[in-house]
Amino acid sequence: xxxxxxxxxxxxxxxxxxxxxxxxxxxxxxxxxxxxxxxxxxxxxxxxxxxxxxxxxxxxxxxxxxxxxxxxxxxxxxxxxxxxxxxxxxxxxxxxxxxxxxxxxxxxxxxxxxxxxxxxxxxxxxxxxxxxxxxxxxxxxxxxxxxxxxxxxxxxxxxxxxxxxxxxxxxxxxxxxxxxxxxxxxxxxxxxxx
Amino acid sequence: xxxxxxxxxxxxxxxxxxxxxxxxxxxxxxxxxxxxxxxxxxxxxxxxxxxxxxxxxxxxxxxxxxxxxxxxxxxxxxxxxxxxxxxxxxxxxxxxxxxxxxxxxxxxxxxxxxxxxxxxxxxxxxxxxxxxxxxxxxxxxxxxxxxxxxxxxxxxxxxxxxxxxxxxxxxxxxxxxxxxxxxxxxxxxxxxxxxxxxxxxxxxxxxxxxxxxxxxxxxxxxxxxxxxxxxxxxxxxxxxxxxxxxxxxxxxxxxxxxxxxxxxxxxxxxxxxxxxxxxxxxxxxxxxxxxxxxxxxxxxxxxxxxxxxxxxxxxxxxxxxxxxxxxxxxxxxxxxxxxxxxxxxxxxxxxxxxxxxxxxxxxxxxxxxxxxxxxxxxxxxxxxxxxxxxxxxxxxxxxxxxxxxxxxxxxxxxxxxxxxxxxxxxxxxxxxxxxxxxxxxxxxxxxxxxxxxxxxxxxxxxxxxx
Ligand code: SF4
Numbered sequence: 001x002x003x004x005x006x007x008x009x010x011x012x013x014x015x016x017x018x019x020x021x022x023x024x025x026x027x028x029x030x031x032x033x034x035x036x037x038x039x040x041x042x043x044x045x046x047x048x049x050x051x052x053x054x055x056x057x058x059x060x061x062x063x064x065x066x067x068x069x070x071x072x073x074x075x076x077x078x079x080x081x082x083x084x085x086x087x088x089x090x091x092x093x094x095x096x097x098x099x100x101x102x103x104x105x106x107x108x109x110x111x112x113x114x115x116x117x118x119x120x121x122x123x124x125x126x127x128x129x130x131x132x133x134x135x136x137x138x139x140x141x142x143x144x145x146x147x148x149x150x151x152x153x154x155x156x157x158x159x160x161x162x163x164x165x166x167x168x169x170x171x172x173x174x175x176x177x178x179x180x181x182x183x184x185x186x187x188x189x190x191x192x193x194x
Numbered sequence: 195x196x197x198x199x200x201x202x203x204x205x206x207x208x209x210x211x212x213x214x215x216x217x218x219x220x221x222x223x224x225x226x227x228x229x230x231x232x233x234x235x236x237x238x239x240x241x242x243x244x245x246x247x248x249x250x251x252x253x254x255x256x257x258x259x260x261x262x263x264x265x266x267x268x269x270x271x272x273x274x275x276x277x278x279x280x281x282x283x284x285x286x287x288x289x290x291x292x293x294x295x296x297x298x299x300x301x302x303x304x305x306x307x308x309x310x311x312x313x314x315x316x317x318x319x320x321x322x323x324x325x326x327x328x329x330x331x332x333x334x335x336x337x338x339x340x341x342x343x344x345x346x347x348x349x350x351x352x353x354x355x356x357x358x359x360x361x362x363x364x365x366x367x368x369x370x371x372x373x374x375x376x377x378x379x380x381x382x383x384x385x386x387x388x389x390x391x392x393x394x395x396x397x398x399x400x401x402x403x404x405x406x407x408x409x410x411x412x413x414x415x416x417x418x419x420x421x422x423x424x425x426x427x428x429x430x431x432x433x434x435x436x437x438x439x440x441x442x443x444x445x446x447x448x449x450x451x452x453x454x455x456x457x458x459x460x461x462x463x464x465x466x467x468x469x470x471x472x473x474x475x476x477x478x479x480x481x482x483x484x485x486x487x488x489x490x491x492x493x494x495x496x497x498x499x500x501x502x503x504x505x506x507x508x509x510x511x512x513x514x515x516x517x518x519x520x521x522x523x524x525x526x527x528x529x530x531x532x533x534x535x536x537x538x539x540x541x542x543x544x545x546x547x548x549x550x551x552x553x554x555x556x557x558x559x560x561x562x563x564x565x566x567x568x569x570x571x572x573x574x575x576x577x578x579x580x581x582x583x584x585x586x587x588x589x590x591x592x593x594x595x596x597x598x599x600x601x602x603x604x605x606x607x608x609x610x611x612x613x614x615x616x617x618x619x620x621x622x623x624x625x626x627x628x629x630x631x632x633x634x635x636x637x638x639x640x641x642x643x644x645x646x647x648x649x650x651x652x653x654x655x656x657x658x659x660x
Contacts, residue, residue: 088339
């Protein structure tokens with residue numbers, strides 16, 4: 001897995017609450033058997049009219065070329081609904097490394113963390129100030145220090161992350177490496193169960 | 195201090211505590227299906243490791259299968275390839291597969307319980323958020339992502355942080371025409387689509403105790419729709435009676451031993467919850483949703499809320515957006531509104547009891563000619579039972595179309611979809627934009643309310659037909 005630490009980037013503001021994984025990647029695109037290529041169908045039905053790639057909806061933020069960057073900023077309860085990890089893959093494949101919201105659905109958060117996509121939970125007020133920024137504004141994230149800053153304003157907020165997950169992201173480890181190193185303990189546990 | 199039901203199960207499944215991190219949680223049963231497993235199999239192969247406990251995995255094909263002509267090859271090439279990939283992977287890794295054509299095939303959350311694979315006190319996972327369904331038996335059951343499927347393949351374990359615990363007590367007697375789907379839609383409307391995020395929910399109280407296992411499954415199924423990781427109900431005589439004699443349930447001396455253990459699975463009187471909620475069953479009326487998340491629901495006689503009912507600007511904006519998508523107006527009543535489709539199926543409401551309920555209402559009647567009605571049994575076994583009990587005749591006479599087992603129009607992935615702009619009263623669990631097909635407008639409701647709409651062609655308070 002990719003390592004994450006410092007990210008300095010512009011951002012894409014998606015001012016919607018309760019963005020569910022059916023919007024992030026509609027079910028009809030889940031027929032793939034690999035993890036690649038989901039980015040082109042990210043927010044498919046919000047992005048295009050009549051499912052036509054030649055007919056983008058001009059109002060949708062991903063179709064507005066003046067917004068760019070590897071940070072997606074969204075309203076609260078991001079990633080609710082289905083457990084499909086394809087949602088995290090689509091966001092990552094599109095080119096985002098960080099998703100910022102004031103609240104994440106549980107399974108999405110885990111899926112993101114398991115794929116080197118950093119979910120950052122900020123306060124409602126911090127989120128509002130990001131949404132209030134201009135197109136050229138940049139954010140700075142430091143995973144090591146667990147901080148996210150609005151560069152122009154000097155505003156900074158710390159975020160929570162599970163210490164174990166932080167180590168994984170900083171070093172590019174995943175849970176399987178950890179679990180495999182504990183095979184003996186797992187076999188022991190199985191033996192001792194009634 | 196006493197322990198909660200959740201803690202009793204959790205504590206006996208912890209292999210190891212990780213300092214400052216999640217615990218290593220042992221998984222008893224792992225269900226897989228065609229959509230969220232291929233990348234996990236690939237991951238295992240890329241790492242050059244084998245599946246640790248293949249005999250603790252049960253596979254089925256459900257999401258991406260047609261519900262007509264299942265004996266024929268799947269016509270959609272991508273779908274066929276995905277289902278074939280599952281067949282290959284199961285063969286290669288020695289995993290039991292109940293694929294198309296198998297007598298045990300069906301929606302993963304319907305077959306686990308009906309086969310007796312799901313048993314009290316277990317930890318159960320599946321790459322599907324409605325794994326919470328199995329909690330009805332007093333299990334810790336939750337949905338996982340594909341990376342986690344791969345973890346369980348590799349080690350039969352997951353790294354998990356203990357969730358907070360909530361108990362929802364539903365006391366009293368349900369009114370006429372009110373069923374378990376209404377209970378859970380009522381709860382979600384009350385606490386919102388994110389109201390239980392971070393929690394595992396135990397459902398308790400006298401109203402829950404009187405429910406059948408099927409009805410309990412409907413409630414646990416939708417726990418995820420309020421953000422909860424899972425929901426569970428303490429097993430009792432109803433549970434044990436349901437379990438007895440199931441294909442994979444223990445028998446003889448093994449049954450007695452298991453039963454003795456199962457009877458210890460309840461929350462002690464002095465157990466502590468992080469949050470408790472009390473609900474009076476008498477307050478619940480038949481429910482229906484008007485919006486684009488399952489929390490946007492109302493009692494059938496109530497009006498769609500207006501901006502003034504919303505707590506903040508964000509909620510107002512959400513309401514406006516949802517109503518625009520749904521083609522509805524703030525403050526309107528839904529009763530009498532024409533619908534074009536009725537979908538009775540999905541892991542929420544496709545069990546035999548659900549179909550009996552529908553049959554009891556439509557027996558001897560015919561559907562409104564302007565509505566298309568689809569009944570999709572949750573499993574081959576349910577489909578067989580429908581015929582055995584003669585319910586198929588009632589449905590055919592009513593003009594309902596009966597399909598073969600699968601997820602069907604619940605998720606707009608297979609061929610069964612609702613056309614853009616049209617309304618569907620659906621017994622499934624999600625009314626997200628495009629969930630039942632791009633542009634489709636879903637109104638979630640109970641099997642009774644869905645059947646009522648099928649008969650009248652409009653949103654109907656089922657109590658007026660009883
Ligand atoms: S019936 Fe619907 S909710 Fe249930 S497992 Fe299938 S797709 Fe998911």
